Amino acid sequence: MSRRPLTLFATCALAAGLLGAVPAQAQAADAQRQQTFAAAAHEFGVPENVLLAVSYLESRWDYNAGTPSTAAGYGPMHLTDVREAGTGGTHHDEGTEDARGDEARPALHPQAPPPQAPPPNLQTIDTAAALIGADAKVLRTDTVQNIRGGAALLSSYQHNSAPDAKDWYGAVARYSGADDTAAASAFADEVFATISTGMSRTTDDGQRLTLNATPGVTPAREQLRSLGLKPSAPQPGTECPKTVACLSVPAPYQELPNNDYGNHDLANRPQSQKIDYIVIHDTEGYWDTAMRLIQDPTYVSWHYTIRSADGQIAQHVPTKDVAWHAGNWFVNAKSIGIEHEGFAAKGTWYTEAMYRASSKLVGYLAHKYDIPLDRAHIIGHDNVPGTIPSTIAGMHWDPGPYWDWSHYFDLLHAPLTGIGRPGSPLITITPDFATNQPIFTGCLTPGTPCAARGSGSIVLHTEPSDTAPLLKDIGLHPDGSATTMGVSDVGSRVETGQKYVVAETRDDWTAIWYLGQKGWFRGTHATSPTFGLVATPKQGLATIPVYGRAYPEPTAYPTTVPAQPVTPLPYTLSAGQRYSVGNILGSEYYSATTFNQADHVVVKGKTRYIQIQFGHRIAYVKAEDIRLLPAF
Structure with missing residues (x-):
């Protein structure tokens, strides 16, 4: 359905008219985005609940500091612009990591081919900008114009004027950008499930929005047939819900x-x-x-x-x-x-x-x-x-x-808020993702500050002071150089849901045991008391080794399989320190060095290991070296 773009003056007049029709308390600064959605829905003839639900499935209505999503999408409507976000590279050819990580075989460092141009469905911002007569740059950074552009794009996918949400199933499926019916319908089904249940939240920039529940909406799923998408045949062998x-x-x-x-x-x-x-x-x-x-x-x-x-x-x-x-x-x-x-x-x-x-x-x-x-x-x-x-x-x-672990586990119906008595020595890291905004560097250019936006990370200091140095990670920085605020430098950083043992408190500062050191952070509101097991060296042991894998003792290997070294990591876990226990494991090594599966052997030893949250990464200690203690 084609629509003539309204002028900016007309849009402002329309928005003013809509704002004048609502109670004064709804015109607060933190309700402006709600009114923007209402105005854009009216302007382009999109049911407001459809527009809100589509935006929620893309961005949860967030601004995200004007930065692109992981798929080059901008703003609440996730209008994509690969031209600006870049074509990207690949994952496992980056850095020096051997993805296989088995010293029994040569290190694997594959070279990926140069990236190809992404498909046209990752350049929707140009179409949206043309529909509303604005520049694509404006749609990337201006939430009002971004929402207008998304509404216009969604409207352009609708073949007739339909006031009822149920008649927008095809347009919503098309908005997903999917090229096959299964993916398009899965996206549309999630949108209509959101319409049915409703949603309310405060965005990353303080905007309060509500999508009122509309139960009983039965979308016109037959509209999929008219979209010209590839049919989705059953996929034998897949293991998915x-x-x-x-x-x-x-x-x-x-x-x-x-x-x-x-x-x-x-x-x-x-x-x-x-x-x-x-x-x-x-x-x-x-x-x-x-x-x-x-x-x-x-x-x-x-x-x-x-x-x-x-x-x-x-x-x-x-x-x-x-x-x-x-x-x-x-x-x-x-x-x-x-x-x-x-x-x-x-x-x-x-x-x-x-x-x-x-x-x-x-x-x-x-x-x-x-x-x-x-x-x-x-x-x-x-x-x-x-x-x-x-x-x-x-x-x-x-x-x-910037991965939102808290929200992710809420979707898993396993919230990460710890369960324990106040004052428990064991805590779960639980910052508020939207308001916790550490300023990392190097997102676009090395050393340049990243945009301020929500994060599940908390940065640790050597002393209870914001100006104190960060902790040192001798493994990550073997030359002894300091940990940095670089976005890729995890040497002095904890993450949402991880559990640590409190080493000391001073005023509103808390120190936890981390890589053999005390790491300080401000704010008890960023943690939850937790119960569980903690590990500490057995009495009489000044230090114990820490490992990156739980391999068997040499005598466990058959003569046909070379024994793999059990090499300690370069960290110190000293007497008096305590670390959260994540798992109790047997020792195992899967020998698989030839194409013939008949040669593959699982070696299991008698040595037992305890998985601990040692730094940002997990680690393993031998059960024979530690005591397990309860923490409440």
């Missing part, structure tokens, strides 16, 4: 020259090894690039990818098999890796459509494999430890400080 759109894009298990093979290992999990972790990644590139790379036998692998704009999921490796994704072979052998389209720094926020699809997938997998829904088992790539001292500095740091 029924409520998401799930493709099969297999990663090749293929023999290569020089006794090499790629790009994952066959296994028989969970019969052979229990799956203990789900690792959250981001692709550092766009969907199309990820789909090309996962099908390259010379590249690396992961189990799933999730698309940003609409939550489309693709499965690449069966969960019974081991993908090469986390840079630590012990973690790889006991985890499922999920990549999310986008960038940890340059694109600094993730869409609600992606969060919802990911949480449904993780909830399904956690139930299937009995994985606890906590931050000791649902971890970021940035929480995976280096295997030995030389690999720590090259470990990846995605999904980064």
